[in-house]
Amino acid sequence: MNKKSFGSRLVAAPYLVWASIFVIVPLVMMAYFAFTDSSGVFTLSNITQIGKYKKAFLVSILYAVAATAITLLISYPMAYFMTKMKVSSQRMVMIIVMLPMWMNFLIRTYSWISILANTGIINTFLKSIGLKPLHLINTPGAVILGMVYDFIPYMILPIYSVMSKIDNSLLEAAADLGSNAFSRLRRVIIPLSMPGVISGITMVFVPSVSTFYISQKLGGNKNWLIGDAIEYLFGAGPEYYNVASAISLILMILILLCLAVMSRFSGDEEGGVIV
């Protein structure tokens, strides 16, 4: 027995070595950059400069929370309906959900401009049936839509993956014991699918909060999200790596805090993400 668990513990070793070199070391380097100036001398000035990005941080988190919530609301029923299909259709739908992501994301974002623009597909259609055109592009709504669109598969798949594992006999038992559809959902399906939900939330929230391309193309690029600022600074040249690293470090800490709060709310410690 002991031997067995020692063996299975050992299979994690290659990963831990890998992660130490390619995750921890770069992180240390980033922290080093955050606390030094461009000539390598220790300084706190990068951190103290961050005050002016306060609003960008706040708005990014707000957008990401909104996008994550909407994605979850849309994805949960989708995943549920998928589990109710024939097995062969389930496979098919799963691939269909992932497939758009195999097209270049830049092109997909560009296409959204064509759809949402004032002269775009939706508004042309509205005008042709005599309705008033809507102002869609360059709004927070467009940015959030872009986030939802881009990351929705990372919500659907983990939830589906966990849900498809729920033992049907549990549901039957619940039904036999007199619980109706709604209480079966509330008392059986939702609690059991929680690990998938948490994985999904992480996989959507994190890229949303640090995204930059979507906001620039769909949001008009007038006001930056924090990801835009980081991207800009890293692109401006090596002399800005220090400040950019400092912002990234703070962003990482904020994300950790947000996720910790979320997992507290969900109250599930053995979830997909163990913060």
Next chain:
Amino acid sequence: MLKRFCSLILCMALICALFSGCGYKSRDLKLEGEYTKDFAGSQLNVYNWGEYISDGSYDMMDVNREFERVTGIHVNYTTFESNETMYSQLKSGGVSYDIIIPSDYMIERLINEDMLEKIDVSKLHNYGYIYDNYKNLFYDKNNEYSVPYNVGMVGIIYNPTMIDEPKHSWKSLWDEKYRGMSLNFSNPRDGFMTAQMILGQDLNTTNKADWDAAANLLKKGKDVLQSYVMDEIYGKMETGEAAIGPYYAGDYLTMLENNEDLEFFYPEEGTNIFVDAVCVPKSVKHKSEAMLYIDFLLEPEVALHNAEYICYASPHRAVVENPEYTYYKNEILYPDPEDMPPVQYYHDIDPEIRAYYENLWIDLKLY
């Protein structure tokens, strides 16, 4: 499942591999320089702007492919999207390039930081084709480091079906009449330029108060603007999503192909002029091959195809004076001297001032 899925993807990869590389018909080139096959089998690493060389579409020449055919040297062609990212990559030392094509002010910085290799232009057979007014420019006073590739100026594009002819001034981008219909650059140097021109400043001013004034002006204009753009301007102007916006003159000609209504002018306050030139970085590994490549780019036929494809003005005599050239005597690319707006180059700016205006730009973009 997993195994089959992998084989499926492999299948796809194979199909792609089968298709790649076939189809292009090589041309009969009349070459003026001499291209030995001595370096056949060697490699050349070229680093250029995206979409900045004739690549074989529109039935035009695939310049890299032709170079490979003539010399037997394999071209590793990679692209960048801004001078600054090119600089970061080069500075990081993670890659070595044999040919790079930066803009004027970046060449100045690279020379100052001793990152460029000297080029002996007397060894280039076709160097004589470059107009003298693009030689001995501020960034490379003795023509030791660079060979001009393209020239361009910034102007304003507008759509006369949406708005009346605007005043030929940068101020039009601030005009309340065009609220929600006007665009501006999303890169700091060009963005600041639009405001600096209104204020009548030197574009390379080292006076912080000047930059402050320009930043304030930009801040005032922000509310009127629809958005800050780079490549999206193509779509926005072509579809009539926006009515007025600044961009590089040559790109206006590309947009014109998709929307004939568009008009263009150079603002009366003056504008920025830029030269993108071919350079060889210090990290070069294939210097002789690089020299062949530079000479090849200067071949009249090659330069003509590039000029037609890129649509920017050419510094090449055999292109500009060729009556068959699509943009022969084009008044936008090659304005008559009396129609020429006052122009200024960007110079490499002192790091402290650069940090100062970058900071102002960030403030502009934050809420």
Next chain:
Amino acid sequence: MKTFSKIYVALIILFLYAPVAVMVFFSFNSGGSVWIFESFSFDWYKGILFDTAMMEGLKHTIIIAILSASAATVLGTAAAVGILALRRKIFRSFATTVTNIPMMNADIVTGVSLMLLFVFFGRMIGLSESLGFITVLIAHITFNLPYVILSVIPKLNQTDKNLHEAALDLGCTPVQAFFKVVIPSIKTGIFTGFIMSFTLSLDDFVISYFTCGHYQTLPVVIYNMTKKTVKPDVYALSTLVFVVIFVLLILYNTVQTKSEQRRTLNA
């Protein structure tokens, strides 16, 4: 209820495919714009065969996606099993933390920090060129790993631990038990992880941008068109890839369904 669920799934698919439809539409444009449709033509499909830069980019993207997704799936599945077997709290929290970090970092931070690392090591061992195929592959494996682990762990938590022990009691070696009992029960998780990795890898450009050197992937090639504009040939290439995958998938699914039917008939 049945119809409602069908409509719902259809609506989601419509949402997912709206931009793809726009892309396919403009790939048939005869003009040079991806915004204004002139007339229908196949010109850009002929054009992509010429574009070496783009085809090279596509080749690189596919190679990296296949290799990194496969490596991450093997390494990540092993890691997930190992992490759950860890008893010491400190190891376990270390493992979960390093798993979470790449997901919590902005792509750009992961990209730049990895670039710094590669260049630093490259200089140390005296390479004149440290960025290229290997580095972009390492980077992709690194950011794919957490997704595999996070898809597999919930599955492992759901599997009945007694099954594994029963297999051992019935005379399986631990390795046999692992492959015969554990793997089948977490199969969907592994598959999800692989697909996610593959997808992320195809789609990534930020991390590739900083780590690829001369080995530019398709998203990087397209992103670098920022100063000029994207032409319909990029759309045509994407459409072609899309159609090829789609046809292969449908073929695969019919074959699979048929063989399943045959199996049920035989049983």
